Amino acid sequence: MKPATSNxxxxxLSRRAGQGPSLPCVAGPRPAKQGVRAIADRWPLAFAASxxxxxxxxxxxxxxxxxxxxADDNPAELAVARGQELWQTPRGPKHAALTACDLxxxxxxxxxxFAALPRYFADxxxxxxxxxxxxxxxxxxxxxxxxxxxxxxxxxxxxPQTDLEVLVAYVAxxxxxxxxxxxxxxxxxxxxxxxGRDLFYRRAGPYxxxxxxxxxxxxxxxxxxxxxxxxxxxxxxSAFGHWPAYRVSQGAVRTMQWRLSDCVRQQRWPQLIxxxxxxxxxxxxxxxxxxxGTMDAPSLRR
Amino acid sequence: MADPMxxxxxxxxxxxxxKILMAHQEETGLRKGPDGELVPPxxxxxxxxxxxxxxxxxxxxxxxxxKNPFLQFAFRGASRGDxxxxxxxxxxxxxxxxxxxxx
Numbered sequence: 001m002k003p004a005t006s007n008x009x010x011x012x013l014s015r016r017a018g019q020g021p022s023l024p025c026v027a028g029p030r031p032a033k034q035g036v037r038a039i040a041d042r043w044p045l046a047f048a049a050s051x052x053x054x055x056x057x058x059x060x061x062x063x064x065x066x067x068x069x070x071a072d073d074n075p076a077e078l079a080v081a082r083g084q085e086l087w088q089t090p091r092g093p094k095h096a097a098l099t100a101c102d103l104x105x106x107x108x109x110x111x112x113x114f115a116a117l118p119r120y121f122a123d124x125x126x127x128x129x130x131x132x133x134x135x136x137x138x139x140x141x142x143x144x145x146x147x148x149x150x151x152x153x154x155x156x157x158x159x160p161q162t163d164l165e166v167l168v169a170y171v172a173x174x175x176x177x178x179x180x181x182x183x184x185x186x187x188x189x190x191x192x193x194x195x196g197r198d199l200f201y202r203r204a205g206p207y208x209x210x211x212x213x214x215x216x217x218x219x220x221x222x223x224x225x226x227x228x229x230x231x232x233x234x235x236x237x238s239a240f241g242h243w244p245a246y247r248v249s250q251g252a253v254r255t256m257q258w259r260l261s262d263c264v265r266q267q268r269w270p271q272l273i274x275x276x277x278x279x280x281x282x283x284x285x286x287x288x289x290x291x292x293g294t295m296d297a298p299s300l301r302r
Numbered sequence: 303m304a305d306p307m308x309x310x311x312x313x314x315x316x317x318x319x320x321k322i323l324m325a326h327q328e329e330t331g332l333r334k335g336p337d338g339e340l341v342p343p344x345x346x347x348x349x350x351x352x353x354x355x356x357x358x359x360x361x362x363x364x365x366x367x368x369k370n371p372f373l374q375f376a377f378r379g380a381s382r383g384d385x386x387x388x389x390x391x392x393x394x395x396x397x398x399x400x401x402x403x404x405x
Contacts, residue, residue: 078325082305158327
């Protein structure tokens with residue numbers, strides 16, 4: 001075996017690419033393997049080139065480059081437009097528009113409302129997130145049936161978006177750029193945060209997983225997806241600030257409760273019930289931790 | 303009924319940059335539904351962009367177009383304040399027309 005310095009694959013670039021525990025890069029094979037080294041001797045240029053690709057990808061997170069490329073044409077815009085129509089149109093058995101719906105900033109006030117949810121609502125005596133509050137409004141103002149709304153909150157793959165999904169997209173879009181400030185003013189809100197935090201760290205299920213198992217440290221990933229560290233503000237801000245989001249792989253806008261329930265499914269926990277206290281509390285925990293961050297939803301996700 | 307398109311058209315260095323986002327399911331006809339049956343093909347087959355009575359873009363598409371397709375192109379010969387008309391027709395005969403003023 002030749003000394004490493006004489007091998008063209010061992011350029012400073014490729015050495016940098018080989019370091020660190022995170023993303024496996026395009027250069028792939030470690031220079032230490034003899035077979036690879038023999039090929040590298042014959043094809044020095046090819047290896048130098050792949051090492052370069054790897055270094056570039058590392059410099060700018062590939063996912064953020066991908067999001068930037070697609071930012072111009074986020075199909076969530078289509079959901080926002082439909083949500084706006086649903087918000088303003090008189091619908092349901094009571095033939096009323098949602099413009100009287102109070103999302104915490106007063107009836108019909110949408111600007112910044114999403115960035116301050118979940119919060120305590122005196123009229124229901126409970127802490128509610130945007131999704132459960134919208135269901136509440138659709139039931140009390142428009143006369144829709146709560147069991148029906150709660151049975152199918154999210155659209156199936158290949159099906160059109162549900163009314164709730166597009167409404168959430170519209171409401172969230174009115175808080176784009178707003179500072180996240182999930183309130184902790186009353187005891188109910190502080191209790192919600194405390195329960196959410198406990199749930200986040202609670203290990204359970206057949207795999208003995210907690211949320212923190214995957215989201216409790218920097219640099220963890222599932223397959224190639226970087227996972228946010230949701231025990232710190234930076235991670236929570238990027239997570240909370242970007243949901244709801246258009247999932248490219250599903251061709252649909254997905255909401256925070258959908259995100260949480262899919263995490264819980266991957267943990268092999270019992271199904272997270274839509275609108276449940278557990279779902280809202282987890283959202284409160286994330287929202288409080290994300291305080292001071294900026295809302296940029298609906299965003300674009302893989 | 304088809305949902306509205308999102309269209310932007312802006313003058314940039316003497317050209318009009320047009321960006322169109324269309325709301326469409328785009329089924330290839332190769333996917334199976336929950337019942338195990340093939341979902342019939344449903345895709346935008348033609349797109350036409352008109353400016354002042356002149357067709358500036360004509361598109362023929364097939365089933366290999368993604369859901370909610372995005373189309374971007376540029377052309378010369380228009381100015382601010384002109385109107386653009388975008389029309390798509392799908393293989394089932396459904397269609398949608400939207401207008402926008404160039405900014």
